[in-house]
Amino acid sequence: MSNSSVKPTEMFRHFSLGVGPMSKNTVQACGRIANRHGIPLMLIASRRQVESKKLGGGYVENWTTREFCEYVRKECPPNSLLICRDHGGPWQHxxxxxxxxxxxxxSSLASFEEDIRSGFQLVHIDTSLERRGVAQTKKALQRLVELYAHCHDFARALGRSVHFEIGFEDQSVDTDYPPEFSDKLHDVLKNLTDRKLPLPLFVVAQTGTKILETENVGAIKSAPLAVRHSIEQLAKSCSEQGVALKAHNADYLPTEKISMLKRCGVSSMNIAPELGVAETRALVAVLKEFNLNAQLERFLQIAFESLAWKKWMKPNSQASDADRAIIAGHYVFGTEECRAIKDAAESACCRIGKTLDRLLQSKVEESVERYVLASVGNVGAKHD
Structure with missing residues (x-):
């Protein structure tokens, strides 16, 4: 079915896949896939990726919040992509x-206000962090309710409709303990309803998914039966309390694990780092194919020297410098030096009748489409 006539508020009721906008190529790839299958995809921009200039900006294409929204609306099919904030909240930039x-x-309130002014359709309020650490649960919940109320009132004053996703825990390899999760969820939802605030659409729980390097090291792979049982209980608790369960860090999962999450009651899942790595590997392959050795060496050097790979490494990692550069590659796509490298690759592609960006987009599409097909199947007519 086509989604061109479906209201954005109705789109979230379908199974939703959240995709990190790692680059213009990721956005373009997602627009095509959403149009091809007749389902909306969520673009989930973190504050590190896209932020207003006065709050420090982001690394993706040097877009400000408003520029990001304008690009999506201008370049992608109508209603194909839902613009969402991922990991909004204090200490998230x-x-x-x-x-x-x-x-x-x-600072986080100013960020949310700019999101709402710019037309974000869903904001994820994540209060899991503290200055130099992880926030205690009680404090995280207090901050979450305060931010939630402010965002709701701010949107209403502007005549905007904004949906919410909430989370208050740092990502873990294990699942939440279902009874404890249910109690915490009850407490936060009661706080919201006591203030006459609407329920969030999504609640993030620990679902045994976690990314390190280019692998999902979560318990979903090492203890799938136990994880399945826990997720079913987490999903039931969410459903009984009127919200939907969302999984983060779902990258690098095989098809059967993606399908398992859906069968167990996960209503939405996010992927992001896998797509940045897919595009980086594709760019490296093009540079090698055309013997652009100086550009390849320089790209790997600036990616490695960015140190953006540090947060993704396993303890006592055996990864090479080149491996680390591949993990960090997408963080430097927006730099002037990387753009010059891509210009050289584009010129080489043009000489044989190819387009660099289309080659890179095709690799991103392969990753995204794997999740779409495993989650919802081939639900729409082909448009490409």
């Missing part, structure tokens, strides 16, 4: 690392 509580909350 590198510029906030040293801020005190009041300043970090003020």
């Amino acid at each position: 590198p510029s906030e690392t040293e801020l005190d509580d009041e300043s970090a909350m003020k």
Whole structure:
């Protein structure tokens, strides 16, 4: 079916796949896939990826919040992509690392306000972080309710409709303990309803999925039966309380594990790092194919020197410098030096009648489509 006449508020009721907008090529690839299958995809921009200039900006294409929204609306089929904030909240942007509580909350509120003004359709409020660490649950819940109320009131004052996703825990390899999760969920939802606030659409739980390097190291792979049982209980708890369960860090999963999450009651899942790595590997392959050795060496060098790979490494990692550069490659796509490297690759592609960006997009599409087909099947007519 075509989604061209479906209202954005109705789109979230279908199974939703959240995709990190790692580059313009990722956005373009997602627009095509959504149009091809007749289902909307969520573009889930973290604050590190896309942020207003006055709050420090982001690394993806140097887009501000407003520029990102304008690009999606201009370049992609109508209603194919839902614009969403991923991991909004205090201490979620590198510029906030040293801020005190009041300043970090003020900064995150300013970020949410710009999201809403720019037309974001869903915001994820994540209060799992604390200055230099992980927040205690009680404090995380207090901050979540405060931010939620402010965003709701701000959107209503502008005549906007904004949906919510909530999370208050740092990502883990294991699943949440279902009874404990149910109690915490009950507490936060009661706080919201007591303030006459609408329920969130999605609640993030620990579903045994976690990314390190280029692998999903979560318990979903090492203990699938136990994870399945826990997720079924987590999903039941969410359903009984009127919200939908969402899984983060679902990258690098085989088809059967993607399908398992859906069968167990997961209503939505996010992927992002896998797509950046897919595009990086494709770019490296093109540079090798055309013997652009100087450009290849320089690209790997600037990616490695960015140190953006550090957060993704396993303890006592055996990864080479080149492996680390591949993990970090997409973080430097927006730099002037990387753009010059891509210009050289584009010129080489043109000489044989190919387009660099289309080659890169095709590799991103392969990863995204694997999740779409495993989750919802071939639900729409082909348009390509």
